[in-house]
């Protein structure tokens with residue numbers, strides 16, 4: 109039963125139990141209505157405690173129900189029924205109360221929470237806004253300023269802060285929900301939240317307040333949902349509760365039917381699906397209680413922080429003391445910075461830093477359950493490290509390489525235990541970026557994959573298992589975009605036009621600004637290592653323009669400030685002339701098509717080769733590793749939205765126009781487009 113009722117003398121506890129997170133699907137909604145009807149007018153009842161499970165009061169509306177006909181009662185009806193109960197209803201919040209879950213609690217006459225609870229309205233992260241009265245009730249409880257920030261950012265707050273701002277009436281500890289039953293005995297008949305107006309007054313007295321508060325919150329996003337959130341909260345200050353709730357509903361229905369929210373919902377489930385590695389039943393992961401990282405460079409230091417942040421002791425190993433001290437020094441500074449910014453406490457910073465040791469003695473790896481190599485990106489260097497690890501590391505230790513594109517099998521081949529070798533490709537900065545590509549070699553055992561996948565979750569990563577090929581999934585697709593960007597310059601676009609097209613599309617940075625940040629000499633070294641040429645990029649790099657680090661690259665830099673450089677236009681003109689390419693004006697739409705469709709094409713090859721298990725995996729990789737805008741769902745979702753026949757036809761055109769055979773539509777793309785299908789179960 110999703111909902112049960114238990115009497116504790118004059119208090120009734122209504123418990124919700126719809127695993128895993130008490131999503132408010134039909135079963136819970138109808139169960140709640142049934143319980144309320146049963147308890148209305150019940151003899152000797154003083155109050156009702158509405159409780160969830162220790163993990164979740166409620167994770168909100170059931171997202172899987174969106175886009176389908178709604179089964180009644182809907183959530184608004186349930187919340188109104190609670191609000192209109194003849195005795196006080198107290199929400200007892202332990203774990204998460206998110207979205208519709210917090211709206212349910214706001215329908216109650218009082219709320220209590222445990223300090224570890226997380227409360228929020230994250231609907232905007234699904235391209236939506238709170239659709240069950242949250243935009244009308246939250247400002248009435250916490251005031252317009254706090255409500256706007258919680259609703260427009262979608263970021264949850266902790267139980268302690270919720271008590272400080274009056275979102276909950278008391279902070280409890282002890283057994284759940286028993287402590288709430290005791291508290292409810294003392295509760296006075298509560299006022300319905302909908303009837304509270306006093307906290308709306310400041311906005312009613314100051315017509316410009318909402319816009320002033322909203323401006324900084326809306327700055328970063330071109331998406332529709334944040335704007336709708338502001339509109340709905342504004343309505344709370346200018347309309348009656350019922351009219352504001354009606355307007356909220358209208359805005360919600362517009363958003364839930366739109367591509368933006370469909371993209372976000374796809375991204376939500378793709379991220380979770382992608383982390384389910386396809387493994388033989390009964391595969392058991394190994395225990396990871398101690399780690400070692402080879403290399404104290406930027407990546408090595410960041411990876412070590414991931415382990416320390418998860419409470420796993422880690423030893424960082426370098427060849428000499430100076431680079432070790434530099435690396436650990438940087439780690440220390442990063443922790444101090446986080447403590448200064450308040451994202452962690454000073455105690456947490458100290459405790460985490462203390463879990464990271466350093467040594468120049470590679471023998472130290474013998475105690476580790478997993479060793480992650482993060483040394484210079486060159487095959488011979490990596491192979492010599494793995495030869496040594498093979499001799500020293502204990503039996504059963506996992507040997508992982510953080511290479512971003514080298515062949516895992518070639519690295520594993522120098523060891524006597526290739527089944528224990530795999531790729532664990534972190535993204536820079538490793539302690540920040542959420543993506544982890546877990547690369548299975550041809551001999552990597554399922555047990556080792558399972559261990560890495562579980563560890564990735566523990567490190568707070570979105571861990572996606574992929575096959576072994578040049579650049580794995582993310583970088584292999586990125587290289588197609590890089591090639592396309594280079595070709596666009598030759599054909600007539602400028603670096604700033606290409607970058608603007610991509611930032612308008614939703615990326616935080618365009619390919620040329622990104623290349624300048626990463627360093628053009630790095631790109632050149634990789635191209636040279638694989639005998640690849642890029643006329644414009646090579647010419648700019650040969651001119652000693654390595655990007656931000658030399659103050660000149662595709663742009664000129666004053667600090668971080670970049671401006672276009674006519675010298676670069678001249679270099680591009682010259683390279684195009686050498687190749688006999690007649691340059692022309694290229695519009696933004698064509699720029700986007702020529703950057704994105706080759707990515708989709710390569711992704712189709714990757715799926716066909718089994719390098720990625722699901723189209724959603726590719727979307728999760730680009731969403732969490734390459735800043736693909738969430739409101740566009742990922743390259744595969746976007747391909748389905750555009751329509752595969754369009755992608756096929758455009759690629760055919762581009763291949764003919766440039767003579768570049770790699771742009772010809774991939775077999776899977778042709779098959780799906782010709783048969784009117786899309787990738788996976790995205791929108792057709």
Ligand code: T1G
Pocket residue numbers: 128129131167168169170171172183204206207208209211230231234236237238239240242377380381
């Ligand atoms: N609906 C359906 N399924 C959900 C769900 C939800 N709201 N939340 C989680 N799941 C599934 C998830 O797919 C996974 O399934 C399993 O539960 C565990 O999730 C009217 C419009 C709650 C913090 O945005 O942020 O309310 O993969 O792996 O890391 O205004 O899930 O096991 O098959 O993420 O412990 C608003 C979404 C909805 C919160 C738990 N709510 N969920 O994190 O576990 S819109 C949200 C989360 C709404 C109203 C509106 C997290 C979590 P599976 P998990 P976790």
